[in-house]
Every structure is written in C-alpha cells, then in structure tokens.
Amino acid sequence: MRYKSQKVAYWFFALSMLLLSLQIIYGFIMGFAHMGYDVLHTYIPFNTARAVHTNLLVVWLLSGFMGAAYYIIPEEAEHELVNIKLAYIQLISLALVGVVAIVGYHFNYWEGRKFLEIPRPLDWLVVVNVLTFLGLLLTTLFKGKKKTTTSMVLTMGLVFAALLYLPGMIWFDNQTMDSFFRWWVVHLWVEGVWELIMGGILAYLLIKITGVDREVIEKWLYVIVGLTFISGILGTGHHYYYIGTPKYWLIIGGIFSALEPLAFLGMALFALAMYRKGEKNHPNKLALSWTLGTAIVSFVGAGLLGLAHTVPQVNLYTHGTLVTAMHGHLAFWGAYGMIVLAIISYTMPNMTGRNLFNSVNGSMAFWLSNIGMLGMTVAFGVAGVAQVYMERIMGVDFGEVQKEIQVHFGILLICATMFTVGISLFIYEFIRYGRPNDEAIIIQ
Amino acid sequence: MLSKSQARTFFLGGTVLSFAVFIGLSWNTLSKEVPKNTHEENLSPQVISGKHLWEKNNCMGCHTILGEGAYYAPELTKVYERRGEGYIKAALMSKTPWSPRGRKMVAYGFTEQEANDLTAFLKWIGETDLNGFPAKPKYQTTINQSK
Numbered sequence: 001m002r003y004k005s006q007k008v009a010y011w012f013f014a015l016s017m018l019l020l021s022l023q024i025i026y027g028f029i030m031g032f033a034h035m036g037y038d039v040l041h042t043y044i045p046f047n048t049a050r051a052v053h054t055n056l057l058v059v060w061l062l063s064g065f066m067g068a069a070y071y072i073i074p075e076e077a078e079h080e081l082v083n084i085k086l087a088y089i090q091l092i093s094l095a096l097v098g099v100v101a102i103v104g105y106h107f108n109y110w111e112g113r114k115f116l117e118i119p120r121p122l123d124w125l126v127v128v129n130v131l132t133f134l135g136l137l138l139t140t141l142f143k144g145k146k147k148t149t150t151s152m153v154l155t156m157g158l159v160f161a162a163l164l165y166l167p168g169m170i171w172f173d174n175q176t177m178d179s180f181f182r183w184w185v186v187h188l189w190v191e192g193v194w195e196l197i198m199g200g201i202l203a204y205l206l207i208k209i210t211g212v213d214r215e216v217i218e219k220w221l222y223v224i225v226g227l228t229f230i231s232g233i234l235g236t237g238h239h240y241y242y243i244g245t246p247k248y249w250l251i252i253g254g255i256f257s258a259l260e261p262l263a264f265l266g267m268a269l270f271a272l273a274m275y276r277k278g279e280k281n282h283p284n285k286l287a288l289s290w291t292l293g294t295a296i297v298s299f300v301g302a303g304l305l306g307l308a309h310t311v312p313q314v315n316l317y318t319h320g321t322l323v324t325a326m327h328g329h330l331a332f333w334g335a336y337g338m339i340v341l342a343i344i345s346y347t348m349p350n351m352t353g354r355n356l357f358n359s360v361n362g363s364m365a366f367w368l369s370n371i372g373m374l375g376m377t378v379a380f381g382v383a384g385v386a387q388v389y390m391e392r393i394m395g396v397d398f399g400e401v402q403k404e405i406q407v408h409f410g411i412l413l414i415c416a417t418m419f420t421v422g423i424s425l426f427i428y429e430f431i432r433y434g435r436p437n438d439e440a441i442i443i444q
Numbered sequence: 445m446l447s448k449s450q451a452r453t454f455f456l457g458g459t460v461l462s463f464a465v466f467i468g469l470s471w472n473t474l475s476k477e478v479p480k481n482t483h484e485e486n487l488s489p490q491v492i493s494g495k496h497l498w499e500k501n502n503c504m505g506c507h508t509i510l511g512e513g514a515y516y517a518p519e520l521t522k523v524y525e526r527r528g529e530g531y532i533k534a535a536l537m538s539k540t541p542w543s544p545r546g547r548k549m550v551a552y553g554f555t556e557q558e559a560n561d562l563t564a565f566l567k568w569i570g571e572t573d574l575n576g577f578p579a580k581p582k583y584q585t586t587i588n589q590s591k
Contacts, residue, residue: 030516033516034516038547038548041548041550045506045550046505046506046514046516046517047501047502047503047504047505047550048502048505050505050514050516051502108500108501108502110502111502112498112499112501112502112503112504112505113504114512114513114514117505149448149452173491173492173495174478174484174487175482175509175510175569176478176481176482176510176572177474177478178495179510179512180470180473180474180478215448218448219446219447219451220451222448222451222452222454222455223446223454223455226451226454226455226459227458229455229458229459229463230458230459230461230462233462233463233466234462234465234466240473241575242510242574242576242577243511243512244478244481244482244510244572244573244574245473245477245478245481245575246472246473246477246481247575248469249469249473250575252469316576316577317579319511319578320511320512320513320515320519320578321515322515325515387515391581392578392579392581393581393583394581394582394583395581395582397545398517398518398519399518399544399545399546399547400545402545402547403545
C-alpha cells in the first residue's frame with residue numbers, strides 16, 4: 001500500500017464479506033424449501049428469500065468492486081483519494097440502502113422485477129450513492145499523475161454500469177418492454193460492463209503478481225474487453241428469443257452468444273500466459289490462486305455453461321428452468337465472486353502489513369469453496385436437465401416434477417455446506433488480518 | 445504483431461459498431477415488432493393494473509413469466525389457457541396457502557377486483573407471440589389432469 005486513502009478499501013471489503021454471509025443463509029432457506037422443507041414460509045416466503053439472495057449478491061459484488069477501485073485507482077493514478085470522508089459516507093449510505101431494501105423485502109416493499117427488486121425511491125438513493133463514488137474516483141484520476149489503461153478500463157466499467165442502471169428505472173405498461181429494458185441492466189452488466197471491471201482488476205493483479213510488463217498486459221486487456229463488447233452487446237439477443245420480440249433475435253442472439261465464451265477464454269489464456277511468462281517469486285500464492293482461478297472458472301461457468309443453453313433450439317426447452325440456476329451460480333462465482341476474493345487476498349497483506357498468505361486456512365478456503373460450488377452446479381444441472389425432460393418434453397405437471405427432483409437438492413445442500421465452510425475460513429482469515437494501518441504504507 | 449494502439453482501436457471500433465447495430469435493432473423491435481407481437485391494443489387499464497399487482501407482490505420471486513423469474517413455482521405465461529379463469533382466481537383469492545402438490549404459495553387473499561385484474565394480465569400475456577415458447581411437450585401425460 002502506498003497511499004493512506006487506500007485503506008478505505010478495507011471497509012468496503014468488510015461490508016462485502018458480511019453481505020456474502022447473509023446471502024449464503026438465504027440460499028440455504030431456498031435450498032431447504034426446494035427439498036420440501038419450507039418451514040419458514042410464514043416469515044420468509046420463497047419470493048422474499050429469493051429477492052434477498054440475489055440482491056445481496058449484487059450488493060456484495062458492487063461493494064467489492066468499489067473497494068477494489070478505491071484501492072487500485074490511487075495507486076495507478078499516483079494520487080491520494082481526493083476526499084476520504086466522502087468515501088466513508090458513501091460506504092455507510094451504501095450499507096443503509098442495502099439494509100433498508102433487504103428489510104423491506106420481508107414486508108412486501110419491493111418491485112417484483114428479477115434482480116431489480118429495489119423499490120423506486122431507494123433506486124434514487126442508489127443513483128446518488130454511485131454518483132458520489134464515481135465523482136471521487138474520476139476527480140482522483142483527473143488530478144493524478146497517470147492515467148493507465150488498467151485504471152481507465154476499470155473506471156469505464158464502473159461508469160457504464162452506473163449509466164446502464166437507468167433504463168431499469170423506467171416504468172412500462174407492457175411486460176415485454178419491461179423485460180426488454182430489464183436485460184439492458186442485467187445482461188449488459190454481467191455480460192458486458194462488469195467484465196470490464198473484472199478485466200481491469202485482473203490486469204492490475206497480473207501486473208502486480210507476475211511482474212510482466214504493463215504494456216503487454218494492457219494490450220491484451222484491450223483485446224479481451226473488445227471481444228467482450230463485440231460478443232456481449234449483441235449477445236443480449238439470447239434474452240430476446242421468447243419474450244414477444246421478433247425472430248431475428250434468434251439468429252443474432254444465437255451467433256453472438258456463441259462468441260461470448262471467447263472473451264472468457266481470452267481472459268483465461270491471458271492470465272495463464274502472463275503467469276507462465278512472469279517471474280514466479282511473488283510470495284502471495286493465495287492471491288495468485290484466486291487470480292488464475294477466477295480466469296479459469298469464469299470461462300467454464302460463464303462461458304461454457306452459458307453456451308450450453310443459449311443455442312436457441314436448446315433454450316426453447318431450458319428457458320425458465322433450473323438449468324439457468326446451474327449456469328448462474330458458477331458464472332457469478334467464477335467471474336465476479338472470485339475476482340473480489342482475489343483482490344481481497346492480494347490487498348489484505350498490503351493494507352495490514354501482516355503476511356498470512358501461507359496459511360492452511362487460506363488454501364482450504366480456496367479449494368472447499370470452489371469444489372463446493374462445482375458440486376452445487378452439478379446438482380442444479382442434474383435437477384435442471386431432469387426437469388426439462390420430464391416437464392418440457394414428457395409433459396409431466398410442474399409440481400410432480402419438482403417432487404421427483406427434490407433429492408438433487410439434498411446433494412445441493414451438502415455441497416453448499418462445503419462451500420460455506422470454505423467461505424467461513426476465508427472470512428476467518430480476513431478477520432485475523434486485523435485492521436489496515438499506516439505502518440503498512442511503503443514509501444517509494 | 446498487434447500493437448497496443450491497434451488493440452485499442454479494435455476495442456473502441458468493435459464497441460461502437462456493436463452498439464450501433466444493437467440500438468438499431470432495438471429501435472425496430474420496440475417501435476414495430478413488440479406492439480404487434482404483444483397485441484398492445486389489448487393493454488386495457490385492467491391489464492395494467494394487473495401488472496402493478498404482479499410486480500407489487502413479486503410474483504416473479506417464485507414463478508416465471510415469459511420464462512423469466514424464479515423456478516420454484518410454475519411458468520405462468522400460458523396459465524390462462526392451461527387452467528382457466530376459475531382456477532386462477534381461486535388460487536389468488538385463497539385465504540390459506542394454495543398448495544396443490546405440497547409446495548405452498550403465499551396466501552394473498554386478493555379481492556375479487558384484484559383477482560380479476562391479475563387474471564386479465566395473465567390472459568393478455570398468454571396471447572403474446574413468443575416464437576413458439578413454451579414448446580408443446582412431445583408426450584402429453586399428466587398435464588391438465590388435476591389430482
């Protein structure tokens with residue numbers, strides 16, 4: 001750590017870890033409900049648990065991205081964050097909006113639109129919050145000595161993410177129109193601008209960990225984010241197959257979705273090539289594991305498993321089944337969950353001055369969470385494929401099918417437990433690092 | 445070999461081009477095709493009020509509609525055709541959790557008026573042209589047979 005203000009990142013990471021823990025709890029509630037043990041129905045019905053689970057995911061990832069930006073931007077721009085106090089206010093307001101939204105979901109205070117359940121009045125607070133964040137970031141960049149490609153790509157991702165939130169706030173009487181613009185937010189976030197954020201963080205980590213020349217890394221970063229947008233923007237078409245939109249989306253969506261894994265493949269090859277090219281003497285092996293891990297798992301989860309059901313002929317049967325949950329879990333984990341854990345693993349020793357990266361707990365956290373999540377993905381996949389065959393091809397009633405596939409949720413819960421142990425160890429290590437301190441600042 | 449500035453051109457050029465095509469197609473979809481496919485002329489105040497209820501109660505948190513939502517409860521795009529008005533209204537107005545096969549729905553206890561609005565919404569959406577979704581099962585077995 002070189003700048004005092006980079007310490008702000010710690011608190012965003014702490015909030016991120018807290019929300020991740022809560023997300024897991026609500027995941028268990030849903031897993032049990034799917035198994036037939038909907039015991040909390042009166043207090044936390046499924047739609048509440050579901051909204052809380054997915055919204056916590058979004059907020060913990062955003063909090064992680066914000067922390068990453070607050071750490072990376074001062075260092076890349078070679079300038080202290082312009083206003084530390086404002087950054088803390090932004091953190092607290094983010095936490096408050098999150099808490100109010102999540103509590104509200106328990107009292108029917110929401111907008112029933114998948115992933116965008118935050119009610120309209122709170123949306124405006126999110127806007128103010130994100131504007132504050134971007135304002136701080138951009139002023140720091142502007143005043144700084146350097147504008148590196150890494151910091152520009154990261155900032156561009158964050159700015160676009162903010163802009164794309166807006167179409168999701170417009171009311172439409174027509175469900176198809178509503179859905180059309182909802183995907184501008186959801187799809188163009190996760191298969192578009194969030195990949196810029198991921199790419200920016202990944203490039204930063206690779207520069208620091210492998211020691212490969214910045215020019216080389218940043219050149220490939222451009223190629224990857226280029227591939228992301230070329231495939232991802234028109235790839236939005238795979239959400240427009242069967243929602244009342246014209247047929248040409250079947251062709252456009254089909255072709256460009258098939259290209260989407262290329263961006264993730266590029267990311268994986270890029271990370272591995274830089275690792276092989278670079279010096280292998282960086283002591284923080286744990287950060288390296290998470291960095292290479294995110295590049296590889298995102299390719300499998302987001303790239304390949306996404307491709308597995310974006311072919312229109314397949315999607316006709318899998319659309320709106322547990323097959324989507326299969327892809328969703330490994331995609332979010334691999335691409336975004338792991339990149340946040342990677343940047344946390346890299347920055348914690350730098351912020352606290354303590355080097356705990358060789359601990360057994362740390363490696364156990366990596367392997368248990370990854371194996372657990374892979375197991376969950378398989379369980380969702382088996383349940384999903386069985387559902388598709390029974391319900392969509394054989395014409396068995398939805399409720400009957402759900403009973404048949406309950407058993408897979410048992411396996412899901414076992415794997416989820418393994419995942420939870422992994423995450424608990426990660427958080428235990430996070431706490432063990434203690435608070436960031438000024439003694440950890442390295443003056444160059 | 446590719447230089448950094450060429451890579452940047454690839455990124456910026458590709459992005460601008462893709463985005464332009466996307467906006468063009470979206471414009472065509474929203475201005476011409478969607479109103480036709482969704483029979484926008486049938487969007488009555490009652491249907492719209494049904495959509496408000498649909499969102500206010502986060503029905504998508506369990507069900508899917510147009511294949512979107514959660515996978516805990518049945519797909520509802522064609523529910524009007526599948527179950528008919530009486531069944532739908534009974535589920536919506538029930539004061540105890542509706543649970544035909546053990547899985548519970550929240551007991552909303554909607555008024556007659558609200559149930560009518562939601563049913564109108566479901567009827568409207570069922571008439572949308574969805575490019576063949578949901579596919580008709582190849583083998584009809586237990587669908588539509590109440591137990």
